[in-house]
Amino acid sequence: MEKIVLFFRDRDSIILAIIAIVLSISSVKAELKVDITRGTVKALPIAVANFVGTNKKEVELGKSITSVISSDLERSGLFLPISQKAFIDTEKSLDILPKFQNWRILNVQAMVQGSVVILEGKNIKVQFRLWDVFSQRQMVGQVYTTVVSNWRRIAHIIADAIYKRVTGENGYFDTRVVYIAETGSQIRRIKRLAIMDQDSENHHFLTDGKFLILTPRFSPNRQEITYMSYHGGVPRVYIFNIDTGRQEILGDFPGMTFAPRFSPDGNAVIMSMARDGNSEIYTMDLRSRRAKRLTRHSSIDTSPDYSPDGTRVVFNSDRSGTQQIYIMKSDGTDVRRITFGKGRYATPVWSPRGDLIAFTKMRRGKFFIGVIGIDGKGERLLTDGFLVESPTWSPNGRVIMFFRETPKGKFGDKKSKLFSIDLTGQNEREIITPMDASDPAWSPLIP
Amino acid sequence: MRSTLSISIVIHVLVITLSIFGLPFLYKSPAKQQKPLVVEVVSIGDKTELPKPAKKDRSKQVKEKKENIIKKKVKKLPQPSIKPIPQNKRTETVSLRKKTKKKTPKLKQKKLESKTGFTKLARVTPRRKPKPPDPFESVLRNLAQDFDKQTVKKVDKTPKEEKKSKKSDFEAKIAKILANNSITESETDKVTMTEMDAMINTIRTSIRPCWNLQPGAKGAEDIVVVVRAYLTPDGRVKRAWVANRDLLVNDPFKLAAAETAQRAILNEACQPFRLDPRKYAIWRDVTLNFNPSEMFGK
Numbered sequence: 001m002e003k004i005v006l007f008f009r010d011r012d013s014i015i016l017a018i019i020a021i022v023l024s025i026s027s028v029k030a031e032l033k034v035d036i037t038r039g040t041v042k043a044l045p046i047a048v049a050n051f052v053g054t055n056k057k058e059v060e061l062g063k064s065i066t067s068v069i070s071s072d073l074e075r076s077g078l079f080l081p082i083s084q085k086a087f088i089d090t091e092k093s094l095d096i097l098p099k100f101q102n103w104r105i106l107n108v109q110a111m112v113q114g115s116v117v118i119l120e121g122k123n124i125k126v127q128f129r130l131w132d133v134f135s136q137r138q139m140v141g142q143v144y145t146t147v148v149s150n151w152r153r154i155a156h157i158i159a160d161a162i163y164k165r166v167t168g169e170n171g172y173f174d175t176r177v178v179y180i181a182e183t184g185s186q187i188r189r190i191k192r193l194a195i196m197d198q199d200s201e202n203h204h205f206l207t208d209g210k211f212l213i214l215t216p217r218f219s220p221n222r223q224e225i226t227y228m229s230y231h232g233g234v235p236r237v238y239i240f241n242i243d244t245g246r247q248e249i250l251g252d253f254p255g256m257t258f259a260p261r262f263s264p265d266g267n268a269v270i271m272s273m274a275r276d277g278n279s280e281i282y283t284m285d286l287r288s289r290r291a292k293r294l295t296r297h298s299s300i301d302t303s304p305d306y307s308p309d310g311t312r313v314v315f316n317s318d319r320s321g322t323q324q325i326y327i328m329k330s331d332g333t334d335v336r337r338i339t340f341g342k343g344r345y346a347t348p349v350w351s352p353r354g355d356l357i358a359f360t361k362m363r364r365g366k367f368f369i370g371v372i373g374i375d376g377k378g379e380r381l382l383t384d385g386f387l388v389e390s391p392t393w394s395p396n397g398r399v400i401m402f403f404r405e406t407p408k409g410k411f412g413d414k415k416s417k418l419f420s421i422d423l424t425g426q427n428e429r430e431i432i433t434p435m436d437a438s439d440p441a442w443s444p445l446i447p
Numbered sequence: 448m449r450s451t452l453s454i455s456i457v458i459h460v461l462v463i464t465l466s467i468f469g470l471p472f473l474y475k476s477p478a479k480q481q482k483p484l485v486v487e488v489v490s491i492g493d494k495t496e497l498p499k500p501a502k503k504d505r506s507k508q509v510k511e512k513k514e515n516i517i518k519k520k521v522k523k524l525p526q527p528s529i530k531p532i533p534q535n536k537r538t539e540t541v542s543l544r545k546k547t548k549k550k551t552p553k554l555k556q557k558k559l560e561s562k563t564g565f566t567k568l569a570r571v572t573p574r575r576k577p578k579p580p581d582p583f584e585s586v587l588r589n590l591a592q593d594f595d596k597q598t599v600k601k602v603d604k605t606p607k608e609e610k611k612s613k614k615s616d617f618e619a620k621i622a623k624i625l626a627n628n629s630i631t632e633s634e635t636d637k638v639t640m641t642e643m644d645a646m647i648n649t650i651r652t653s654i655r656p657c658w659n660l661q662p663g664a665k666g667a668e669d670i671v672v673v674v675r676a677y678l679t680p681d682g683r684v685k686r687a688w689v690a691n692r693d694l695l696v697n698d699p700f701k702l703a704a705a706e707t708a709q710r711a712i713l714n715e716a717c718q719p720f721r722l723d724p725r726k727y728a729i730w731r732d733v734t735l736n737f738n739p740s741e742m743f744g745k
Binding site: 165 | 643646647650651654655656657658659660661662663664665698699700701702703704706708709710711713714715716729730732733734735736737738739740741742
């Protein structure tokens with residue numbers, strides 16, 4: 001009997017122990033979990049302090065470099081450089097840790113400081129540091145040595161480094177833009193090939209305007225430009241070497257050739273050739289000078305452009321009865337239509353990222369610049385106007401440049417200007433040119 | 448030999464058990480939630496239930512009820528000002544109004560009747576049979592009541608009650624264990640689901656303006672960043688770090704997204720979070736999942 005009682009007592013204690021253990025296990029440490037699913041889209045407040053120097057010349061150069069960096073970042077729309085007038089503290093040296101509390105007061109989230117040293121032989125050494133003000137960590141720090149005259153390019157390279165570190169994508173400030181500069185009356189319009197930095201600096205003309213030039217495109221190495229010119233009265237595709245200034249006709253085609261673009265490796269040019277009222281797409285190998293026909297259709301096929309990996313080609317065609325965008329393999333097979341929206345689509349350009357295609361759309365007498373996925377989904381119209389045309393991608397695939405033409409005024413005059421717009425449809429800005437401009441082409445980055 | 452083997456087995460079992468359950472006895476959990484069932488039933492009721500109205504005279508209740516019925520009837524009448532009503536319908540409305548007027552004296556009579564009814568009910572209440580003791584009553588009471596009340600409450604045992612108390616002794620022990628378990632957390636550590644939601648909302652709405660997204664970035668909609676943060680009692684961020692940094696650090700896009708999220712939580716412009724300082728144990732350690740897919744319509 002006693003044993004039974006003992007057994008029950010033991011059993012009770014076992015049960016109690018089990019309950020105690022289970023409860024201890026069940027009392028899991030509480031942790032507050034918060035899902036943040038919405039944020040804001042604002043420019044990042046950044047402070048770009050004047051690059052310091054030891055003498056007046058270095059200080060002046062430092063100010064100029066700072067100004068270029070600040071302008072680049074501001075123009076991207078992703079950064080908001082804080083006015084230097086608001087600065088509480090000015091960093092005297094790169095070797096001293098910044099006083100982050102002074103920058104936090106200004107709600108600055110990133111801070112740039114740098115220095116300039118003029119070396120012997122007209123060389124300069126420029127170094128900079130990018131700081132995360134909140135976490136008080138250096139995000140990137142680099143040193144560049146170059147000739148003094150190259151200071152502007154160094155500033156663009158630094159801006160690119162900051163952009164890349166903060167956004168995760170390559171910058172596009174150390175790039176150039178080639179475009180058609182237009183002057184004169186509408187009847188006797190002079191169109192010249194012009195080139196400038198993406199911030200409108202270092203502008204100069206490449207041709208004298210004796211012959212009409214259209215649709216210029218950069219080669220991947222940025223040293224050559226291909227375009228269509230009416231040189232000799234017949235519209236043909238040419239290649240222009242920026243260094244030598246020499247122009248070379250591309251191939252001896254029986255019909256007119258137009259809408260050229262380089263292949264991603266720079267070894268071929270893809271273009272259209274019109275003959276007997278029909279237009280087809282051809283490629284020409286620049287080494288062997290042999291042409292290859294890619295499309296065979298009774299309709300007009302034009303505006304070809306390679307995908308970044310060179311395996312596919314996007315073009316527009318009216319084979320369905322209206323002008324639409326198509327994609328095919330780079331050997332001309334597997335043609336499929338990707339646009340089915342209302343209106344006409346033209347000038348497709350494959351994004352350097354590879355995921356989107358920019359285009360011009362015409363509908364009900366209005367023009368649009370838009371983007372669409374390569375699968376034909378997610379069409380977005382970014383901007384519109386009386387005439388907006390000729391989109392070109394920044395090398396990082398984030399910004400699109402195009403030209404906008406205003407309607408004729410009282411005196412029959414019309415203006416044509418370059419604009420850039422962010423992929424999101426925000427931050428549309430005019431690109432300053434000394435005269436009317438059209439047909440922009442954005443250069444790639446130099447690796 | 449046998450004893451050594453058995454000791455070894457026992458130690459092994461202990462070590463395995465402890466490793467599986469994460470050594471729960473070795474730390475005091477700062478913030479523990481009550482079991483959902485208890486929190487839902489007891490705490491929400493306490494917090495959210497409207498204050499009970501003062502006991503009304505039953506006759507008044509009946510009167511109100513009747514009046515409501517009348518009002519409803521009147522409300523249902525067609526609006527003459529809006530719609531033209533045929534003559535016969537108008538007469539109906541008039542007659543209905545007359546009826547309601549006629550009913551009012553009856554209500555007065557019922558008012559008196561109801562008064563008597565109420566007194567009867569009041570007398571009946573104590574005569575109700577007491578409920579049979581619930582075997583889990585003590586457990587429920589222990590969870591629902593404060594720890595202090597339970598510990599103070601000790602029943603003096605008489606020899607007659609000893610047998611019964613032996614039986615209930617086991618239940619009491621269970622109750623004590625449960626009480627001890629639940630009250631290792633202080634009163635301030637308790638949090639209802641409503642309070643938890645309020646805390647989450649406060650933090651979420653505070654951080655939202657400081658989370659600066661880059662919608663144009665490639666694959667931005669698919670990057671989820673987990674940030675852990677320690678908060679100070681005044682609702683400011685003491686320390687924050689990206690918990691899943693290892694997964695993000697090799698991709699510059701993801702790294703940028705991670706740092707953006709970290710900046711959002713560290714941004715003093717969005718602090719302090721206005722949280723109840725008495726519940727500090729609950730919100731001092733926060734995990735934030737930054738998931739922008741909703742903003743991209745996913």
